[in-house]
Amino acid sequence: LTYVTITTSHLFFRSSNVSSNNSAHCFHMTMAVVDSMVFLFLLPVALFFNSAASQSTGYTNHTVGGSAGWFFDVNTQKASADYSAWAAKQTFNLGDTLVFNTNTNQTVIQTYNATTYRNCTADYASDDDTFQYQGGSNEFGKAMTITVSLTLEGQQYYFSEADDGSQCLNGMAFDIKVRHGMGLPPSLNQPPPPPYVEPPSTVEDAESPPITVVTSSPNGGVRSSARLFLAVFVLVMLVLHLV
Secondary structure, three states, X not given: OHHHHHHHHHHHHHHHHHHHHHHHHXXXXXXXXXXXXXXXXXXXXXXXXXXXXXXXXXXXXXXXXXXXXXXXXXXXXXXXXXXXXXXXXXXEEOOOEEEEEEEOOOOEEEEOOHHHHHHOOOOOOOOOOEEEEOOOOOOOOOEEEEEEEOOOOEEEEEEOOOOOOHHHXXXXXXXXXXXXXXXXXXXXXXXXXXOOOOOOOOHHHHHOOOOOOOOOOOHHHHHHHHHHHHHHHHHHHHHHHHO
């Protein structure tokens, strides 16, 4: 009886363990199924918000030269970075922005003219295809940040013509190709300004009507004199008649 009792208790204990293990196993399976369902539900939601975030931040700010910035060492006659190599690793699209972290010892010239770029000077460039960006300070060595928005597709060129073009000739230059991407954002996609109209030289010239100077008596003056003579003649005849 004792053996049977012990065996029965042992069997009951093992049965309890089996039941407990089965319950735990079922619980873990249930949680795994729930986790899978939650994952499948949240996946499209996450993809949606990720897509929306990508669209809202789809335009890139490119810091020219990376952490090296846009600088030139006049002592070594070297640029602070290989800007052509830096540009070759980037993808440029409409609406992107170039950020030049620099100072007033360098300049930023943007041109669409390959000849201007090769000559490293904007002295003979056209105002329609070449632009010089100023940082708002003429103080030597004054730190500044210049931003250039990419608003036209195709090939573009950038260089510094400081030191009579020496900086450009020694590496301060790079070219990029701007792709369409998502197109221009509304803030940059504005109609061009109206054409410039030369204002009048003075206010009087703009408001005063033209003055006509008559150098000879018109025929109307002769007719007026004849009418006056006839009126006087009639008046004299009337007075004589009354007398």
